[in-house]
Amino acid sequence: xxxxxxxxxxxxxxxxxxxxxxxxxxxxxxxxxxxxxxxxxxxxxxxxxxxxxxxxxxxxxxxxxxxxxxxxxxxxxxxxxxxxxxxxxxxxxxxxxxxxxxxxxxxxxxxxxxxxxxxxxxxxxxxxxxxxxxxxxxxxxxxxxxxxxxxxxxxxxxxxxxxxxxxxxxxxxxxxxxxxxxxxxxxxxxxxxxxxxxxxxxxxxxxxxxxxxxxxxxxxxxxxxxxxxxxxxxxxxxxxxxxxxxxxxxxxxxxxxxxxxxxxxxxxxxxxxxxxxxxxxxxxxxxxxxxxxxxxxxxxxxxxxxxxxxxxxxxxxxxxxxxxxxxxxxxxxxxxxxxxxxxxxxxxxxxxxxxxxxxxxxxxxxxxxxxxxxxxxxxxxxxxxxxxxxxxxxxxxxxxxxxxxxxxxxxxxxxxx
Numbered sequence: 001x002x003x004x005x006x007x008x009x010x011x012x013x014x015x016x017x018x019x020x021x022x023x024x025x026x027x028x029x030x031x032x033x034x035x036x037x038x039x040x041x042x043x044x045x046x047x048x049x050x051x052x053x054x055x056x057x058x059x060x061x062x063x064x065x066x067x068x069x070x071x072x073x074x075x076x077x078x079x080x081x082x083x084x085x086x087x088x089x090x091x092x093x094x095x096x097x098x099x100x101x102x103x104x105x106x107x108x109x110x111x112x113x114x115x116x117x118x119x120x121x122x123x124x125x126x127x128x129x130x131x132x133x134x135x136x137x138x139x140x141x142x143x144x145x146x147x148x149x150x151x152x153x154x155x156x157x158x159x160x161x162x163x164x165x166x167x168x169x170x171x172x173x174x175x176x177x178x179x180x181x182x183x184x185x186x187x188x189x190x191x192x193x194x195x196x197x198x199x200x201x202x203x204x205x206x207x208x209x210x211x212x213x214x215x216x217x218x219x220x221x222x223x224x225x226x227x228x229x230x231x232x233x234x235x236x237x238x239x240x241x242x243x244x245x246x247x248x249x250x251x252x253x254x255x256x257x258x259x260x261x262x263x264x265x266x267x268x269x270x271x272x273x274x275x276x277x278x279x280x281x282x283x284x285x286x287x288x289x290x291x292x293x294x295x296x297x298x299x300x301x302x303x304x305x306x307x308x309x310x311x312x313x314x315x316x317x318x319x320x321x322x323x324x325x326x327x328x329x330x331x332x333x334x335x336x337x338x339x340x341x342x343x344x345x346x347x348x349x350x351x352x353x354x355x356x357x358x359x360x361x362x363x364x365x366x367x368x369x370x371x372x373x374x375x376x377x378x379x380x381x382x383x384x385x386x387x388x389x390x391x392x393x394x395x396x397x398x399x400x401x402x403x404x405x406x407x408x409x410x411x412x413x414x415x416x417x
Contacts, residue, residue: 003133004062005092006069006084007047007054010106013083015297019278021073021080023048024247028120029127031072036129039068043131045124045138047099049116050189050245050277050296051106056096058133062086093137093328097321100141101148106296107161107303108310109154109317112188114145137328144324151320153313162192164299165273166200169241172271172292176200182236183207184229184244184252186214189275193243198222206239208232210246233257237264245275255284258291273299348384355379 008021023031023046035044035055043058059065066084070077087095095104100117102109121138124130130138148154166176173179181202183190186209197205205224208231209215215226227235229252236242236257246252253272261270269290274281277296286293359376363369388407395403 002060002062003056003058003089003092003137004065005054005056005087005095006062006065007052008080008083008085009052009054009104010297010300012085015277015279015295016283017079017083018051018053020075021053021069022277023053024249025119025123026247028123032124032127032129034072035065035068038071039064041065041129043134044129045120045134047117047120049113050275052099052104054099056092056134056137058131062088090325090329094321094325096137096141097144097324100145101317101321102145102154103148103314103317103321106300107164108314110160111149111155112160112192114142114149115188117141117145133332136331140324140328144321147320147324148317152316154310154317160192160196161189161275161296161299161303162196164302165193165243165275165294166196167302168273168294168299169271173240173269176202176241178203179240180204180238181206181241181243182232182239183218183224184232184242184280185209185246185276186211186218187245187247189245190243191218193245193275194218194222194224197243198224202241204238206235208235237261239270240268241271241273243273243275244280246280248276248280249278251278251280251282253281253285255282255288258285258288262288262290351380351383355383 008018010018013021025048028046028048031046032044035041035046035057039057039059040061041057041059041064045056047054047056055065055069057065066077066080066086069075069084070080098104100114102111102113105113117138121130121134124134169179170176176197177200179202181197181204183194183197183206186207190207194205194207205219205222206227207215207219207222207224208227208229209218210229212226212228215228218224219226236253237260242253244253258270258272267290269292272281272285272291272293274293274295279295281293283293285291355376358379359372362372362375388411392400392403392407
């Protein structure tokens, strides 16, 4: 087997590298097709979130996949390699289990990542880039993640990115209940953010999105108002907290816009939290006085505060994962040995047919049945033992001890007598 996982995440790469390697969901199918053709990949799946981009694949040419990543995202190899991890076979299996279980997340034990992995697998399946190996890997990955979630307390008291965003805003501006909040985007992450924001009863809550209908549905569920993305530049000055997470390939809020917003606000402070990768808010916005801009990486310290309380659950989860990695690898080894066993049995069958045909001829000539049976058994024994005996006799001196140790495992040989 040649199973690999290549990737970067929030631990290995800063956000400016992660956003360069991110795949928009709308382009995943095209990327997978290109990967399979250009990088000599037999099977492939791509997971791309705000915290990670990972390629899972079956290939005989690992370096071709890395070269493909660089070409596809137009990044020099020297820029990517310091941040890239490459995991092979058993390590790749363990990594997939850990990722889907929330063990490798910024928020230890977060549940959102499992849905993101399932979505990545669904897209790969629809694209036709999944085969027997990745299908089996991800089906067991989902089962392991469920076990970790139900058998440990890994998700208890976790501090989500959404909660961390609220906590960060409160530290700067005070109670969220006294602030006007704007959410830019209406995807899965913003569903979580909206839930947390609404729980703090802000003075007002507005949601803007490229698709107004989606923003309206989210706003209706959380007691807010909706606006189109085109209206946002004229309305943003009314908001004290702006939290953004869209799938836009380029920033949608720039320094020029925020300079005008600050003048309209008479330079009252505004907190901006950018949860998107690639980023929604230009980095230069952070240079403006009275703008407090935080990226997804800045929330890591807040999230880390609750991590120690979940360490015992994490140890239980790691035990489950290690056991299931062994189960998967045993399945894989057994699967890979089946063709060898089939070949061995076919070889033995050819011996059996040859000796059986010889015995039939002897019986047809009138030979005694007991003599024919004796000849048949002698012939089978000689054929089965010829090659092992010859190998033992002709083996080099340094090979013989290994063969002698292996022999009792292949044949019920006794050293007695």
